[in-house]
Amino acid sequence: MKDNQVIDFHTHAFPDELAERAIPALEAEAPGVKAFHDGKVSSLLRSMDEACIDTSVLCSIATRPEQFESILKWSGEIASKRIIPFPSFHPEDPDVDERIRQVVGEGFKGVKFHPYYQEFYLAEDRMMPIYEKLIKAGLIVVMHTGYDIAFERVRRCDPLQVLVVMERFSGLKLVTTHLGAWEQWDEVREMLLGKPIYMEISFAVEYLGAGLKEFIEAHPPGYVFFGSDSPWTGQKATMDAVMGLGLREDTLAGLVGGNARRLLGLS
Numbered sequence: 666m667k668d669n670q671v672i673d674f675h676t677h678a679f680p681d682e683l684a685e686r687a688i689p690a691l692e693a694e695a696p697g698v699k700a701f702h703d704g705k706v707s708s709l710l711r712s713m714d715e716a717c718i719d720t721s722v723l724c725s726i727a728t729r730p731e732q733f734e735s736i737l738k739w740s741g742e743i744a745s746k747r748i749i750p751f752p753s754f755h756p757e758d759p760d761v762d763e764r765i766r767q768v769v770g771e772g773f774k775g776v777k778f779h780p781y782y783q784e785f786y787l788a789e790d791r792m793m794p795i796y797e798k799l800i801k802a803g804l805i806v807v808m809h810t811g812y813d814i815a816f817e818r819v820r821r822c823d824p825l826q827v828l829v830v831m832e833r834f835s836g837l838k839l840v841t842t843h844l845g846a847w848e849q850w851d852e853v854r855e856m857l858l859g860k861p862i863y864m865e866i867s868f869a870v871e872y873l874g875a876g877l878k879e880f881i882e883a884h885p886p887g888y889v890f891f892g893s894d895s896p897w898t899g900q901k902a903t904m905d906a907v908m909g910l911g912l913r914e915d916t917l918a919g920l921v922g923g924n925a926r927r928l929l930g931l932s
Contacts, residue, residue: 669918669922670720671718671719671891671922672718672722672890673720674807674891674892674925675842675892676709676723676894676900678706678743678896679704679705684704687704688703688896694815701896701897701898703896704896708896709721709748710748712896712899712901716903716904718904719747719922720749720931721747722775722925722929723740723748723749724753725739725740726777726779726782729755730754730755733752733754733755733764736752737752740752740773749774749929751773751774751805752768752777755783756785756795761798762798765798765802765804769803774804774929775804776804776805776807777808778806778807778808779809779813780808780809780821780822781809786821786822787826787830792830796834800834800836800838804838805840806837808841810824810842810843810846812847812848814847822846823849824845825856827839828857831860841864842867843865843868844864844869844880847869850872853880858883861888863889863928864888865892866903866907866920867893867898868894870898870903878911878912881912881916881920882916886919886924887923888924889919889920890920891904891925907920907921
């Protein structure tokens, strides 16, 4: 694996036949948000080429327990040197232990959760045994954090809940999306910034602008990753914005690849 491998830690795509329905449906849930491509893996790969991104973590979301098997199967079909799938199981799945065993058995490095689409609160009691099991399994957890543009502003996954979980489970490899919590960045600055908590930067560039540099430089080295949330932002536009922040060379190298490589065990 090359030393300067560029990694996007937060992308989405769908099986081709599903993408044709999923993208318009998701656009309808968030008025004003338009996908930058059609949601197919082939289109994600083209987007990666345009942005000079070598590898993307592709996150799925099981909105119902019965979706697990199809997500797992498809994740195995698309896995490659360029695409690292993170499948998903639902917190209400009656056999969480078996789901985790299957994810590990298939060689996946992590899973994705979304408190809004899966209807849970980040720090609620029923999630605690799941976090314990994920730690024992050695799995990375990409967790949507902050508000979500498609949902009412219920505090399902705010910085305080991130802090509660991480103080209880210091061994949890939790990657918070959208720079700790989307549109709750004042609370991120107060509660999370400077602590050893992983963050990826998608959907923060467009809102924080040059202020993103402050967050990146104030956070511990090794704990911030490049992320785009493609297809919901443009990978190249996000990368160009990051390159324009004026970060130190070592900070930039860690952000766009080095930090993710270490967590993913690619180096």
